[in-house]
Amino acid sequence: MRLAVGVLLCSAVSIAAGSWHPWGDLHTAPPSDRSTLLQGAGLPAQARAVLVTKCADCHSETTVWPAYTRFAPGSWLIERDVAEGRRHLDLSQWQRLSADRQEVLKQEIAQQAKRGSMPPMQYRWLHPGAALTKDEIAALTSLLPADAGGSGPGDAVRGKALFERRCTGCHALDSNREGPRLRGVFGRQAGSASGFSYSSALRERHVAWDSAGLERWLCDPDELVPGNNMDFSVPKSQERADIVAFLASLR
Ligand code: HEC
Ligand code: HEC
Structure with a gap:
């Protein structure tokens, strides 16, 4: 009996704490419509598909929030990742970025893919199959501009x-x-x-x-x-x- 009360109390506290959002409320985004992400960005279709399926949970406003994301303290860690992820790279805002900023981000994406550091470890644990396949890594590294080779003196x-x-x-x-x-x-x-x-x-x-x-x-x-x-x-x-x-x- 005592145990049951204890468990109940703990879950109640965890749910209540889960409604506190130390990194701001990130659930305000419009309904998840990923077809609008990176629309007209001119990225190769394959690269766009990888970004939309494997990166958009943290790097766009179309985050999918499974039930477990409501329980503290786990909810705080996940929300921190999403807040940080959006701050670095927000696919929902891509069209508003300058061409130079887009170029820089494409290179950062390719670099992260090559390194295998994205999606982060904790996300791969929760989402089996989230790790990038060889083909997906190749699709993202193809975002790097080709080198014409050879160069004159630096200016x-x-x-x-x-x-x-x-x-x-x-x-x-x-x-x-x-x-x-x-x-x-x-x-x-x-x-x-x-x-x-x-x-x-x-x-x-x-x-x-x-x-x-x-x-x-x-x-x-x-x-x-x-x-x-x-x-x-x-x-x-x-x-x-x-x-x-x-x-x-x-x-
Ligand atoms: C679980 C959430 C999550 C997912 C999913 C995720 N990221 Fe990230 N990403 C982050 C966080 C948090 C940061 C900022 C902190 C850091 O650099 O580790 C970040 C940073 C980045 C950066 C910026 C690096 C820099 O130095 O500024 C790039 C580029 C990036 N991610 C690409 C990707 C790509 C590509 C994918 C999909 C293959 C992806 N991320 C999936 C959470 C995520
Ligand atoms: C995404 C962020 C980012 C961008 C963009 C970036 N750098 Fe860096 N750079 C860093 C970080 C972080 C370090 C420190 C690396 C470390 O500690 O391993 C660094 C280190 C360096 C260093 C070594 C400095 C030292 O004191 O040893 C040089 C040189 C450098 N960057 C040049 C550049 C140049 C030139 C560009 C533009 C073409 C550039 N970086 C773009 C983040 C960046």
Whole structure:
């Protein structure tokens, strides 16, 4: 009898607590109509299908909330993922983003798919079959622009414009943001900007950045420094050369 009362009380508290939403109420979205997601975005059909079926629960306003998402404290963890996921990438808002922002996000998506870090582990536990298949990973990595190959010397003026369009979502020259400050990065020891919390992989690299290192980092950070935290790359060699020239010109 006591046990039954205890269980009842616990469930009542869990349901009541589940109606408290520490990250704001995320259930206000319009009815789940995923056909509107990424409409007219010009993505290949396969890539769009993967994003809509495997990513939209956290990265759009069309989240499906199964019954278990109403029970605290689990509900708080799930809502935190959805709030964070939407903040980074909201497929419901895609059409409102600038072309540059869309380009950056496509590259972040491809990078996450290649790394196998999305969908997150806890989601794969709750949704068997949510992990990306080989074909689905290929569909998402196809979002990276093709490299025409070959490049002339880097041009710092073009590099500055590219930096502003592609990098300033995470980096500033003189302050740490999602990425470390980059003024003076050329010639600086990797992972050494004070006050920035680097991955241990980059912090322990102990190599100063030069043109060749920066070029390889921008081409594929995971290949140069496995375990790093930068979810971005610059697939086109001419663009890499231009950006490196800009970073080298900074005083
Ligand atoms: C369980 C919810 C969830 C699902 C499902 C999910 N994500 Fe995420 N995603 C997150 C959260 C939380 C973040 C922000 C924190 C982080 O980077 O881990 C994030 C961040 C991202 C970012 C931004 C990374 C950055 O560095 O800013 C990209 C890109 C991304 N996810 C792509 C995807 C793709 C592609 C899928 C589907 C294959 C997917 N996600 C599925 C929760 C999710
Ligand atoms: C999605 C966010 C994001 C974008 C976009 C991004 N970076 Fe980063 N960058 C990071 C993070 C996070 C780190 C730290 C990585 C670590 O600790 O492993 C980093 C590290 C770096 C470093 C190493 C700095 C050091 O102190 O060792 C360089 C160089 C760099 N980024 C250049 C760039 C350039 C150039 C661009 C644009 C082409 C760019 N990044 C775009 C997030 C980003």
